[in-house]
Amino acid sequence: MTSLFHDIIFGPVRSRRLGLSLGVNLLPADSKLCSFDCIYCECGWNAENPGARRFNERPEVRRLLEQTLRRMVAEGTPPDVITFAGNGEPTLHPEFEAIIDDTIALRDAWCPAAKVSVLSNATQLHRPDVRQALLRVDNNILKLDSAFDETVRRMNRPQNPAYTVRGTIDAMKRFDGRMILQTMFLRGTCEGLPVDNTTETEVAAWLEAVEEIRPARVMVYSLDRDTPCRTLEKIAHDELQRIAVRVEALGIPCSVA
Numbered sequence: 229m230t231s232l233f234h235d236i237i238f239g240p241v242r243s244r245r246l247g248l249s250l251g252v253n254l255l256p257a258d259s260k261l262c263s264f265d266c267i268y269c270e271c272g273w274n275a276e277n278p279g280a281r282r283f284n285e286r287p288e289v290r291r292l293l294e295q296t297l298r299r300m301v302a303e304g305t306p307p308d309v310i311t312f313a314g315n316g317e318p319t320l321h322p323e324f325e326a327i328i329d330d331t332i333a334l335r336d337a338w339c340p341a342a343k344v345s346v347l348s349n350a351t352q353l354h355r356p357d358v359r360q361a362l363l364r365v366d367n368n369i370l371k372l373d374s375a376f377d378e379t380v381r382r383m384n385r386p387q388n389p390a391y392t393v394r395g396t397i398d399a400m401k402r403f404d405g406r407m408i409l410q411t412m413f414l415r416g417t418c419e420g421l422p423v424d425n426t427t428e429t430e431v432a433a434w435l436e437a438v439e440e441i442r443p444a445r446v447m448v449y450s451l452d453r454d455t456p457c458r459t460l461e462k463i464a465h466d467e468l469q470r471i472a473v474r475v476e477a478l479g480i481p482c483s484v485a
């Protein structure tokens with residue numbers, strides 16, 4: 229079963245890779261709100277959750293984040309990372325930039341060693357406020373699952389018909405390497421149509437895109453939790469590892485989650 233985050237602040241969750249991570253959900257607590265509708269989304273399909281389309285408000289996010297950081301610091305367990313993720317795309321929030329500034333100020337005040345991470349699908353990079361905010365966080369993690377529009381349409385289902393991979397790559401290039409590229413690899417079928425971004429054609433074109441974007445690093449991963457589409461296959465760690473080796477051959481560090 230896919231599931232939603234029912235709180236504005238969630239976790240903390242301890243992971244080997246990130247340490248103690250505290251999550252921030254700017255999207256509605258009762259529904260998913262995203263400019264993509266990925267076939268592997270852990271929050272389910274957009275249409276499954278037609279709740280109130282209300283973003284969590286900036287003062288409330290700030291108040292709850294401060295309250296949580298204060299408690300974690302008092303308990304001697306400050307977070308290693310504050311991660312913007314949750315029920316959809318955080319950069320859709322109209323006050324995303326101001327919320328990032330609040331978060332950086334709270335981090336500096338309560339746990340200066342913690343990193344601020346944003347997991348984004350890169351659909352809002354045309355907005356100057358979003359770009360500015362992403363340049364200020366420690367980990368600007370942007371998704372690109374394929375170099376082909378057709379595959380992105382199948383895997384990520386962009387809600388904007390004008391979406392193009394070319395536009396996304398060009399917007400990513402403008403970060404001059406101040407970003408981390410994240411890619412989900414999978415294969416299988418969804419609603420009767422085959423989907424596979426691990427073929428040689430896919431991986432070779434994706435590597436060309438990686439080389440063009442030149443992110444600070446790349447993170448590749450595969451399915452972990454339940455997905456709305458049940459006929460998808462998780463890619464084995466050693467296959468992801470072989471892709472990572474090809475990224476590293478370009479001189480770009482690559483981790484396998």
Ligand code: SF4
Pocket residue numbers: 262263264265266268269270271314315316317348349384
């Ligand atoms: S971008 Fe993230 S939140 Fe949006 S549909 Fe895809 S996996 Fe879900």
